[in-house]
Amino acid sequence: MTQTLDEISAILLFSGMGVYALAFIAFTLDLARRSARADVVAESGAERIARARAGGSTATLERPPVAAAPAERASASLRVGVTLAVLGWLLHLGATVLRGVAAARVPWANMYEFAMTGTLLIMGVFLVLLVRRDLRFLGAIITGLVVLLLGISTVGFRVEVVPLPPALQSYWLVIHVLVAILATAFFTVGFALSLVQLMQARREAGRQVRFRMPASIPSSTALENSAYRVVIVGFIFWTFTLIAGAIWAEHAWGRYWGWDTKEVWTFIIWTIYAGYIHARATRGWRGSRSAWLAIVGYSAVLFNFGIVNVFFKGLHAYSGL
Amino acid sequence: MSRSSDLARPSDHIESDDAGEPVGGPKLGFVGSLRFFWRQLTSMRTALFLLLLLAIAAVPGSLVPQRSSDPNGVVQYRVDHPDLYPIVDALQGFDVYTSVWFSSIYLLLFVSLIGCVLPRTKHHWQALRAKPPRTPARLTRLDDVQVRSLADDPATALDRAEQLLRRRRYRTERYGASISAERGYLRETGNLVFHASLVGILLAVALGGSFGYSGQKIVVEGEPFVNYVAGYDSFTRGRLVSDVALDPYRITLDSLDVVYETENEHAVGQALDYTANVTVQQPGESGTATSTIKVNEPLRVDGTTVYLLGNGYAPRITVRNADGDVAFSGAVPFLPQDTNLTSIGVVKVPDGLPEQLGMIGFFYPTVGQLDTGALTSAYPDLTDPVLQLNVYEGDLGLDEGVPVSVYTLETDDLTQIAGRGTDVPAVDLAPGQTADLPDGLGSVTFDGVSRYASLEIHHDPSQGWVLLFAILVLAGLLTSLFVPRRRMWVKVLTEGDGRLRVEYAGLARGDDPGLSAAVAELAEEHAGADPALSRTT
Numbered sequence: 001m002t003q004t005l006d007e008i009s010a011i012l013l014f015s016g017m018g019v020y021a022l023a024f025i026a027f028t029l030d031l032a033r034r035s036a037r038a039d040v041v042a043e044s045g046a047e048r049i050a051r052a053r054a055g056g057s058t059a060t061l062e063r064p065p066v067a068a069a070p071a072e073r074a075s076a077s078l079r080v081g082v083t084l085a086v087l088g089w090l091l092h093l094g095a096t097v098l099r100g101v102a103a104a105r106v107p108w109a110n111m112y113e114f115a116m117t118g119t120l121l122i123m124g125v126f127l128v129l130l131v132r133r134d135l136r137f138l139g140a141i142i143t144g145l146v147v148l149l150l151g152i153s154t155v156g157f158r159v160e161v162v163p164l165p166p167a168l169q170s171y172w173l174v175i176h177v178l179v180a181i182l183a184t185a186f187f188t189v190g191f192a193l194s195l196v197q198l199m200q201a202r203r204e205a206g207r208q209v210r211f212r213m214p215a216s217i218p219s220s221t222a223l224e225n226s227a228y229r230v231v232i233v234g235f236i237f238w239t240f241t242l243i244a245g246a247i248w249a250e251h252a253w254g255r256y257w258g259w260d261t262k263e264v265w266t267f268i269i270w271t272i273y274a275g276y277i278h279a280r281a282t283r284g285w286r287g288s289r290s291a292w293l294a295i296v297g298y299s300a301v302l303f304n305f306g307i308v309n310v311f312f313k314g315l316h317a318y319s320g321l
Numbered sequence: 322m323s324r325s326s327d328l329a330r331p332s333d334h335i336e337s338d339d340a341g342e343p344v345g346g347p348k349l350g351f352v353g354s355l356r357f358f359w360r361q362l363t364s365m366r367t368a369l370f371l372l373l374l375l376a377i378a379a380v381p382g383s384l385v386p387q388r389s390s391d392p393n394g395v396v397q398y399r400v401d402h403p404d405l406y407p408i409v410d411a412l413q414g415f416d417v418y419t420s421v422w423f424s425s426i427y428l429l430l431f432v433s434l435i436g437c438v439l440p441r442t443k444h445h446w447q448a449l450r451a452k453p454p455r456t457p458a459r460l461t462r463l464d465d466v467q468v469r470s471l472a473d474d475p476a477t478a479l480d481r482a483e484q485l486l487r488r489r490r491y492r493t494e495r496y497g498a499s500i501s502a503e504r505g506y507l508r509e510t511g512n513l514v515f516h517a518s519l520v521g522i523l524l525a526v527a528l529g530g531s532f533g534y535s536g537q538k539i540v541v542e543g544e545p546f547v548n549y550v551a552g553y554d555s556f557t558r559g560r561l562v563s564d565v566a567l568d569p570y571r572i573t574l575d576s577l578d579v580v581y582e583t584e585n586e587h588a589v590g591q592a593l594d595y596t597a598n599v600t601v602q603q604p605g606e607s608g609t610a611t612s613t614i615k616v617n618e619p620l621r622v623d624g625t626t627v628y629l630l631g632n633g634y635a636p637r638i639t640v641r642n643a644d645g646d647v648a649f650s651g652a653v654p655f656l657p658q659d660t661n662l663t664s665i666g667v668v669k670v671p672d673g674l675p676e677q678l679g680m681i682g683f684f685y686p687t688v689g690q691l692d693t694g695a696l697t698s699a700y701p702d703l704t705d706p707v708l709q710l711n712v713y714e715g716d717l718g719l720d721e722g723v724p725v726s727v728y729t730l731e732t733d734d735l736t737q738i739a740g741r742g743t744d745v746p747a748v749d750l751a752p753g754q755t756a757d758l759p760d761g762l763g764s765v766t767f768d769g770v771s772r773y774a775s776l777e778i779h780h781d782p783s784q785g786w787v788l789l790f791a792i793l794v795l796a797g798l799l800t801s802l803f804v805p806r807r808r809m810w811v812k813v814l815t816e817g818d819g820r821l822r823v824e825y826a827g828l829a830r831g832d833d834p835g836l837s838a839a840v841a842e843l844a845e846e847h848a849g850a851d852p853a854l855s856r857t858t
């Protein structure tokens with residue numbers, strides 16, 4: 001039974017990844033179109049490939065007719081992207097829930113499951129934010145990142161369902177890890193915004209850049225404000241994660257803080273983001289510099305998840321690998 | 322500075338102008354230099370720099386094993402990198418988080434923090450008691466403005482506006498035909514609470530160390546542990562903990578129950594549960610109470626916390642001399658070597674035999690055989706236990722006054738008389754079996770196996786304080802990031818036709834995405850939905 005459910009979960013996950021990949025193509029297509037509109041440039045490779053696929057032919061390499069109402073087509077592929085992202089998310093949700101049912105516990109007790117639930121929340125937070133403001137221009141980055149992370153984790157981290165070791169049998173597993181993943185989801189959106197902010201800032205500075213940002217994307221200042229708002233939500237969740245982790249460590253290991261490698265990295269991430277928040281209130285540090293801090297902070301998050309879990313020694317040896 | 326896009330700190334935060342100017346400027350003198358240095362240290366830029374520096378300084382401690390969390394890793398590092406070891410050690414690389422350099426960074430950061438928070442607190446205190454500032458002359462130049470036309474008399478319009486603002490928890494002040502209002506002081510309060518609580522955490526941690534103690538003790542089933550300094554296998558304490566500070570309660574380990582997975586083929590033999598059943602006796606009381614300790618459920622006794630950190634097997638062994646008199650008898654804790662609990666232990670028999678006797682034992686809870694013929698354990702539970710003993714004879718080195726570990730046998734001065742490398746095979750025993758020792762020395766009996774629990778006992782009186790400050794940190798953070806601090810103005814002008822022109826304007830102080838909605842909402846409730854004039858006048 002467990003095995004069957006887990007297999008269905010895996011199939012759903014693969015389907016979800018496929019749909020996300022299609023969403024990624026649609027989002028990229030939209031960016032490419034809009035940037036092509038921003039200033040006339042040659043059609044991008046991604047666009048050409050996608051068009052070739054759409055036409056069912058692999059050899060359509062001639063240039064397209066130039067003047068075909070780009071505004072409408074752009075919004076169409078944007079809508080397709082969002083629809084596919086939602087569809088992929090539902091499959092992803094099904095996969096995650098089934099994994100939890102198969103294991104008869106929360107689906108975040110090893111690396112494979114962290115990655116599955118983590119990317120689910122990244123997409124989820126992104127889609128929920130879409131309801132409130134138009135962040136669809138982030139679609140390519142978010143779906144791309146999610147497909148990449150899911151790909152790595154299914155290939156590298158997939159493990160069978162096994163029971164929880166005694167150290168993980170705690171309600172803190174539910175709270176602490178879930179909030180950590182939620183924080184990561186917000187940091188991810190903040191990261192994407194900061195990335196676009198940097199590119200936008202270069203465009204605004206009139207610098208020649210290889211990848212042109214579509215003109216319809218918000219100004220770098222607006223992007224910075226959005227990034228900040230998303231990041232502070234992530235930061236609050238992260239602060240809670242840190243405190244909850246300390247409480248759990250006190251319950252399980254007999255001390256609330258011991259500079260275990262995972263604790264060290266949680267602290268480093270917290271400090272970098274505290275720096276980011278300060279940077280916005282510091283003369284000379286607003287704008288691109290603070291965007292870089294958000295990116296550095298997010299790199300630390302990824303490092304903490306991907307490298308520290310797998311390669312570093314410590315008490316938090318729960319990768320399941 | 323554009324106003325609505327300015328998400329920076331509340332504008333009444335006094336940043337000491339980044340103290341940049343005096344560089345290369347007029348000569349400062351001693352006091353001047355001090356003041357200059359202080360202003361540098363407490364500037365926002367320094368805080369940012371120190372925060373980032375702290376993040377970087379924390380990294381090495383995750384790359385190199387730390388004495389505090391992984392002492393064996395440090396020993397191993399010395400073996401693996403004999404050239405690097407002294408350098409890293411000299412740089413305090415094995416004690417990063419107590420090192421001089423790491424400590425200086427965070428201490429500087431906290432000095433900067435205090436230097437920053439104190440003046441802000443004073444400033445905030447004054448702001449809390451001050452009136453909202455005068456209404457700007459031309460409200461329509463602000464970014465968030467609404468204008469309405471009203472048929473009303475000015476006094477009623479103003480009264481109603483004031484009422485509405487008060488209901489929205491603004492503090493209000495009349496200036497002629499206008500109202501100035503401000504709300505959200507909690508934002509700055511939250512920020513100050515946040516920063517002050519960080520200091521609180523630091524102090525609680527620093528002081529707590531002096532009053533706390535912790536220790537480990539291995540307790541075999543059926544045996545007691547008594548909480549006094551000599552009762553521990555290892556013990557560390559803060560500077561202010563005296564010998565008599567420990568409350569001598571007694572904990573007896575009645576049994577240790579371990580459950581292993583048997584069905585899931587991917588996890589057979591994985592531990593599912595450890596439960597230590599204990600009896601606790603308080604000092605001076607005759608009654609006892611039973612309780613359990615689990616991995617995530619420590620036992621709280623008399624201000625200490627007792628954790629179940631590890632477990633293992635303790636074979637019960639009896640050694641008799643040639644006449645059958647008992648020379649040694651007891652349960653000997655063996656240290657687990659792998660997940661199937663192959664365990665190694667040492668039996669030392671100093672007296673009762675013609676020569677001192679030492680034995681290195683291998684214990685296999687479920688014995689199996691490797692291709693090489695060597696024994697191994699195939700499963701962690703006690704399905705088919707076997708004890709294998711290598712026997713040594715000679716001076717155990719116990720009488721030299723140097724403390725020796727009970728888990729190691731120094732074999733240099735001993736002669737091996739049974740086991741691999743000798744003509745006599747090792748002694749293999751199942752529970753209940755007895756075997757003769759070589760050379761007619763006597764016999765050894767494997768009476769059976771008990772489990773042992775490795776307990777860790779902590780006493781940390783500052784823990785509750787740290788938690789309290791941590792919660793304040795979170796609460797301060799929430800209020801300072803989400804309570805909007807805003808100013809609002811309502812101005813009433815009488816037009817030529819007798820109607821009123823009412824202007825509503827708002828100004829964000831800090832991050833405030835909801836400001837323009839709040840201005841519109843106020844205007845709407847006060848005067849109805851239709852803007853009377855276009856915003857641009």
Ligand code: HEM
Nearest residue numbers: 274277281329330331363364365368433434437512515801
């Ligand atoms: C241990 C060191 C510090 C940490 C971890 C830290 C962390 C933070 C965090 C998380 C915030 C945003 C939340 C809030 O506004 O309450 C913040 C804001 C702030 N901090 Fe710190 N801080 C530290 C030291 C300092 C120092 C030394 C200064 C003064 C130079 C300072 C001045 C400020 C100011 C003015 C704000 C408000 C910024 C804004 O509203 O955007 N902090 N700090």
